[in-house]
Amino acid sequence: MILFWQSLINGLLLGGIYAACSAGFSLAFGVMGVVNLSHGDFVMLGAFITYWIFILAGIDPFLTLPFTLLILFFLGFFLQRLTINRLVGSPPIMSYLLTFGFHLVLSNLALRAWTADFRTVQTSYSGLTISFAGLVIPYSRLATFIMAMAVILGLYFLLYRTETGRLIRATAQDREMAQLMGVKIFKIYTLTFALAAAITGLAGSLISFTFVIHPQMGLPFTITAFCVVVLGGMGYVPGTLWGGIILGLVESLATTYLTAGISVAITFFLLLIILVTRPQGILGKGVVE
Amino acid sequence: MLMRRPGLNGILLPLLVLGIILLLIPLLGMAGYRLRLFSLIFMWVALAGCWNLMSGSTGYIDFGPVAYFGVGSYCTALFMIKGGFPFLLSIFITGWICAALSLVIGLSTLRLQGAYFAIATFAAAEALKQVVLESDRVLDIDFFGGAHGLTLPSPPSGIFFYYVMLFFMGLVVFLTAVIQKSKLGYGLRAIKDAEQAAELTGVPALQIKIRAYILSSSLIGCIGGVEAYWLTYIIPDDVFNVMRTIQMVIMTLLGGMGTLLGPVIGATFFTLISEFFGAKFVYDYLILVGLVIVVVILLMPQGIIGTLVKKRGKSSWLF
Numbered sequence: 001m002i003l004f005w006q007s008l009i010n011g012l013l014l015g016g017i018y019a020a021c022s023a024g025f026s027l028a029f030g031v032m033g034v035v036n037l038s039h040g041d042f043v044m045l046g047a048f049i050t051y052w053i054f055i056l057a058g059i060d061p062f063l064t065l066p067f068t069l070l071i072l073f074f075l076g077f078f079l080q081r082l083t084i085n086r087l088v089g090s091p092p093i094m095s096y097l098l099t100f101g102f103h104l105v106l107s108n109l110a111l112r113a114w115t116a117d118f119r120t121v122q123t124s125y126s127g128l129t130i131s132f133a134g135l136v137i138p139y140s141r142l143a144t145f146i147m148a149m150a151v152i153l154g155l156y157f158l159l160y161r162t163e164t165g166r167l168i169r170a171t172a173q174d175r176e177m178a179q180l181m182g183v184k185i186f187k188i189y190t191l192t193f194a195l196a197a198a199i200t201g202l203a204g205s206l207i208s209f210t211f212v213i214h215p216q217m218g219l220p221f222t223i224t225a226f227c228v229v230v231l232g233g234m235g236y237v238p239g240t241l242w243g244g245i246i247l248g249l250v251e252s253l254a255t256t257y258l259t260a261g262i263s264v265a266i267t268f269f270l271l272l273i274i275l276v277t278r279p280q281g282i283l284g285k286g287v288v289e
Numbered sequence: 290m291l292m293r294r295p296g297l298n299g300i301l302l303p304l305l306v307l308g309i310i311l312l313l314i315p316l317l318g319m320a321g322y323r324l325r326l327f328s329l330i331f332m333w334v335a336l337a338g339c340w341n342l343m344s345g346s347t348g349y350i351d352f353g354p355v356a357y358f359g360v361g362s363y364c365t366a367l368f369m370i371k372g373g374f375p376f377l378l379s380i381f382i383t384g385w386i387c388a389a390l391s392l393v394i395g396l397s398t399l400r401l402q403g404a405y406f407a408i409a410t411f412a413a414a415e416a417l418k419q420v421v422l423e424s425d426r427v428l429d430i431d432f433f434g435g436a437h438g439l440t441l442p443s444p445p446s447g448i449f450f451y452y453v454m455l456f457f458m459g460l461v462v463f464l465t466a467v468i469q470k471s472k473l474g475y476g477l478r479a480i481k482d483a484e485q486a487a488e489l490t491g492v493p494a495l496q497i498k499i500r501a502y503i504l505s506s507s508l509i510g511c512i513g514g515v516e517a518y519w520l521t522y523i524i525p526d527d528v529f530n531v532m533r534t535i536q537m538v539i540m541t542l543l544g545g546m547g548t549l550l551g552p553v554i555g556a557t558f559f560t561l562i563s564e565f566f567g568a569k570f571v572y573d574y575l576i577l578v579g580l581v582i583v584v585v586i587l588l589m590p591q592g593i594i595g596t597l598v599k600k601r602g603k604s605s606w607l608f
Binding site: 029033035083086087090091092093094096097098100101102103105108109112219223226227230234258259261262264265268269271272275276279 | 405539
């Protein structure tokens with residue numbers, strides 16, 4: 001029984017991180033209809049930024065978060081401004097392929113620059129844990145979970161409680177109508193994608209605290225984002241929290257009771273079943289084309 | 290406005306001449322690397338053509354054709370190793386298995402639209418890959434060979450595969466031409482232009498989409514089987530590799546989606562440049578491919594054929 005509760009807790013902590021990793025994907029899809037296949041590489045870049053600042057400057061990983069936020073914000077800003085904005089109105093396949101091109105360039109540049117070595121961020125407090133009624137919770141996992149929740153909450157407030165958020169949501173709802181009302185949609189698109197990249201990079205930084213990082217880690221995170229976002233409802237940002245937690249729990253339980261490899265297969269079957277039976281997500285608030 | 294489509298006659302003769310030349314080349318003493326390169330180009334033209342048959346003509350972006358390539362490879366390998374079947378019979382059965390599988394997957398996913406269809410097909414391909422990769426360990430059997438893959442019986446010479454790949458390329462191009470002129474082709478284009486309107490005027494949209502999907506998938510499965518025998522060694526990470534899907538898409542897009550010659554030109558061009566880059570810049574190859582993709586999307590989103598059409602100011606399905 002203790003094994004069950006332990007994997008439940010692991011799944012919950014994992015799910016929080018998954019949610020933070022996927023919120024940006026949902027945001028970009030919901031507002032622009034762009035399926036960003038280079039999404040996972042933003043996670044990878046965020047993780048490596050934290051890693052290098054920590055190794056080279058010796059700054060505590062938690063204090064590197066503002067750097068990641070800033071660098072990825074500008075990366076997203078320029079990618080959207082210079083390339084993706086030019087594809088508005090063309091068939092969606094164009095954006096899939098363009099972002100897959102980015103994925104190839106980013107992940108292979110990273111591979112060339114940093115080699116395929118597996119790396120970890122090892123701090124003085126990395127191994128510390130809290131024990132509670134026989135259950136073990138690593139400090140760093142708990143801290144990343146809390147930070148991940150803060151990221152999602154921050155995004156929620158930005159979208160639903162600020163003027164900028166209102167403009168973003170208006171553009172998502174009806175591009176042409178928003179344009180008629182005087183919303184500068186290309187500015188909103190650029191801001192949205194920059195924001196999506198920034199929070200994704202931030203999640204990547206958080207991941208480097210507890211996961212092994214390497215240049216090819218991106219694509220699996222893109223796929224995770226697919227699952228999370230489909231579960232929670234495509235384009236409905238708060239849904240990613242639920243999607244992430246469900247996926248985290250399923251993966252954790254399947255890994256405990258079956259094998260790690262089959263848990264990936266289960267994830268995909270779950271994704272397929274949800275898409276076919278309930279494409280608007282479990283909460284029923286996603287965008288359905 | 291109903292546009293008159295040009296007849297096949299204008300293009301039939303050059304294609305036939307090209308076909309005869311390609312049939313004769315190996316007899317004139319082409320061998321070694323060139324023979325292999327030609328076979329590789331034929332394979333990719335056929336694969337891109339299959340993808341074009343489904344996605345190019347309907348606008349439904351299939352992001353999981355590699356599922357059938359992988360299943361085809363494994364079916365053929367298993368029939369030949371475990372069943373001791375001859376190659377051609379294995380390929381034939383493989384085609385039918387892939388058709389049945391695509392009927393099951395198609396019936397569920399083809400009701401979805403846009404990004405949902407793309408993600409669902411992608412998920413199906415990855416799920417199948419994981420099943421092949423893991424079932425040996427989970428069920429404790431020795432069947433798929435897990436991550437170590439399978440080794441096939443030693444294959445005949447390169448000339449055999451040259452002709453088999455040439456056959457599949459010819460078949461796909463021929464089928465595309467026939468379908469474009471047929472009722473099925475008109476139905477597919479109607480779905481691409483306005484699915485709901487097509488359905489309201491009596492086009493059985495789901496049925497037509499499934500027919501195109503099954504045709505494309507079973508051919509991809511057969512080609513996967515041929516490649517498995519050609520390379521004699523298959524592993525899940527290679528035959529289910531997502532890069533294969535992306536290559537089919539890029540090649541078709543490069544040439545021009547929904548056109549007859551688009552996949553032919555796109556796949557030939559792309560295979561040649563990747564052979565060139567792959568040999569010259571071993572480590573930077575994928576970076577260069579990524580840059581080519583970005584440049585093509587931004588500068589010529591219509592593909593080579595589409596760009597030519599614009600320049601000549603004509604609208605036709607060929608040029």
